[in-house]
Amino acid sequence: MGLTGRAQKELFERMWSDTASLESGNLRVADRQHVPIIKRLGSTPLPTEYGGFTYVVFGDLTNGQFHTMMIYGDASRIKKKERLLLRVHSACGTSELFHATNCECREELEEALKRISKAKSGIVIYLNQEGAGNGITAKTKAYSNAFEWKNGKIVERKKKDGSDVSVYDAYKKLGYPQENRSFAAAAAMLKEFGIRKVRLMTNNPKKVEGLKQYGIDVQPYGIHIKPKNNTMKRHLEAKAKLLGHSIKSKDLE
Ligand SMILES: [Zn+2]
Numbered sequence: 517m518g519l520t521g522r523a524q525k526e527l528f529e530r531m532w533s534d535t536a537s538l539e540s541g542n543l544r545v546a547d548r549q550h551v552p553i554i555k556r557l558g559s560t561p562l563p564t565e566y567g568g569f570t571y572v573v574f575g576d577l578t579n580g581q582f583h584t585m586m587i588y589g590d591a592s593r594i595k596k597k598e599r600l601l602l603r604v605h606s607a608c609g610t611s612e613l614f615h616a617t618n619c620e621c622r623e624e625l626e627e628a629l630k631r632i633s634k635a636k637s638g639i640v641i642y643l644n645q646e647g648a649g650n651g652i653t654a655k656t657k658a659y660s661n662a663f664e665w666k667n668g669k670i671v672e673r674k675k676k677d678g679s680d681v682s683v684y685d686a687y688k689k690l691g692y693p694q695e696n697r698s699f700a701a702a703a704a705m706l707k708e709f710g711i712r713k714v715r716l717m718t719n720n721p722k723k724v725e726g727l728k729q730y731g732i733d734v735q736p737y738g739i740h741i742k743p744k745n746n747t748m749k750r751h752l753e754a755k756a757k758l759l760g761h762s763i764k765s766k767d768l769e
Contacts, residue, residue, distance in 0.1 A: 532653060554574045557574060559573065572591065583642065605621075606646070606648075607644050619751050659683065661689060702727060718738075719762045
């Protein structure tokens with residue numbers, strides 16, 4: 517049956533549009549009304565460099581995106597009563613797939629998987645919400661406000677006072693929220709497996725609150741990445757200054 521060509525095109529264009537994030541207010545209302553917001557679509561054992569995981573794929577009923585979950589070991593043997601080690605990670609394709617050097621996302625994801633592998637227990641939830649939740653189209657706009665080509669080299673754009681434009685400055689200037697992610701889907705994915713108590717690897721107090729508001733008992737566990745270059749260092753400084761992440765200057769040395 518499917519959608520007609522025109523309806524399909526309109527749906528896709530809405531999903532891809534950089535204003536899709538402005539509709540996220542609706543999804544937050546939906547969360548509070550206890551309507552299902554995710555659907556489990558499939559799962560499989562998955563051998564990885566970090567050990568054997570159960571890989572679970574979910575569909576997000578609020579926006580049509582896929583989210584995935586990596587559970588260390590056999591998911592049917594999860595110890596639900598224990599406080600589980602958890603990373604809730606938002607997708608960053610530029611860093612994770614293409615090894616962009618301006619942010620620490622890839623290193624942070626690897627560090628989380630290493631810690632889980634060492635503990636032989638834990639979960640990574642990978643949420644498809646790029647660009648601080650504003651989407652991948654908005655991300656290209658923000659990045660192009662922060663970086664430019666000059667004589668064949670990429671340089672950081674400067675503000676009037678001579679300081680660098682951070683990606684978060686760029687989101688603000690373009691009219692996007694600096695933090696527009698929702699952790700409702702992550703909480704629902706945990707509940708799907710009966711998990712209510714976690715030790716969350718994050719420096720972001722909003723992520724802790726974002727899970728707590730959906731009934732997850734969260735204990736934060738810092739995860740600090742040493743910056744590989746000055747751009748990454750300034751990105752982490754901007755996260756501390758503009759978004760309130762608990763990153764101290766000693767964490768950046
Ligand atoms: Zn990133």
